[in-house]
Amino acid sequence: MKSLTLCCSLLLAQLALAHFDITYPGTRGDSFLPPASQWLYPCAGINTTTNRTMWPTTGGSLVLDLHHPFTYIWLNLGLGEEVASFNVSLTPNLPYNETGNGTLCLPHVALPEEANVTEGAVGSLQVITVGDSGSALYNCADLMFTSNATLLTAGEGECVNSTGVSITRIEQQTGDGAATTTEASSTAPSASATAETADAESSATTITSSYWHEMLMASLVVAGIVCFDVIL
Numbered sequence: 001m002k003s004l005t006l007c008c009s010l011l012l013a014q015l016a017l018a019h020f021d022i023t024y025p026g027t028r029g030d031s032f033l034p035p036a037s038q039w040l041y042p043c044a045g046i047n048t049t050t051n052r053t054m055w056p057t058t059g060g061s062l063v064l065d066l067h068h069p070f071t072y073i074w075l076n077l078g079l080g081e082e083v084a085s086f087n088v089s090l091t092p093n094l095p096y097n098e099t100g101n102g103t104l105c106l107p108h109v110a111l112p113e114e115a116n117v118t119e120g121a122v123g124s125l126q127v128i129t130v131g132d133s134g135s136a137l138y139n140c141a142d143l144m145f146t147s148n149a150t151l152l153t154a155g156e157g158e159c160v161n162s163t164g165v166s167i168t169r170i171e172q173q174t175g176d177g178a179a180t181t182t183e184a185s186s187t188a189p190s191a192s193a194t195a196e197t198a199d200a201e202s203s204a205t206t207i208t209s210s211y212w213h214e215m216l217m218a219s220l221v222v223a224g225i226v227c228f229d230v231i232l
Contacts, residue, residue, distance in 0.1 A: 038137040053141060060108070
C-alpha cells in the first residue's frame with residue numbers, strides 16, 4: 001500500500017508540473033490556485049476579467065510558458081463581453097506541435113477574415129494544450145481589438161523562445177498520399193496559424209497528420225495505463 005501511495009504522489013506531482021501559463025496577452029488569473037484548475041473547460045474555472053489586453057484587429061502576439069517536453073496546442077477565439085462559445089478556430093484542422101519546456105512566442109497569430117473583428121470589439125482567446133499525459137489543459141485571456149495595438153518583435157524583449165523550444169509544421173494528407181500544408185505554425189511563434197504567421201517562422205520542420213494522430217493516441221494510452229495501474 002505504501003508503494004501505491006508513493007506512486008500516486010509522484011503522479012500528482014508530475015501532473016502539477018505539466019501545466020502552462022499565458023504570459024502575453026495577460027491571462028484571466030492564476031489558474032494554479034484553487035478553486036481554479038486548468039483541467040476545467042473552457043477557461044480553468046476563471047471568469048471574464050475587465051482587464052483586457054489590446055490586440056490588433058488582424059491578430060496579435062502570443063507568449064506561453066510551457067512545462068511539457070512536447071505539447072499540442074489549439075487556439076480558439078470567442079467574441080463578446082461574456083463568451084459562451086469559442087467558435088472561431090485559430091488552429092483549423094490541426095494543432096501546433098511544440099517541443100521543449102520553456103517560453104514559446106508566436107509573433108503573429110492571424111485572425112481569419114470570417115471572424116470579422118472590428119475596431120473596439122472585445123473577445124477572449126482560449127488556449128488548449130495536450131501533453132504527454134493525454135489530458136487537455138485550458139487557459140484564457142481577455143482581449144480588446146484595436147488597430148493601434150502592435151505586435152511583439154520576434155527575437156526581442158518578451159518574444160524570445162527558450163533554448164530547445166520549437167514548433168513544427170503539420171501537414172494534411174490528401175487521398176493520393178501527397179501532403180498539403182495547413183495553416184502553418186512557426187519556430188519563434190502560435191500553436192496552427194496562417195501564412196502571415198509562417199513569415200515569422202525559423203527552421204520549422206514538417207510532420208504528417210497521421211503521425212500527429214499516432215502520437216496523440218499513444219499519449220492517451222499511456223495515461224490510461226498509469227491510471228489502471230494506480231487503481232489496481
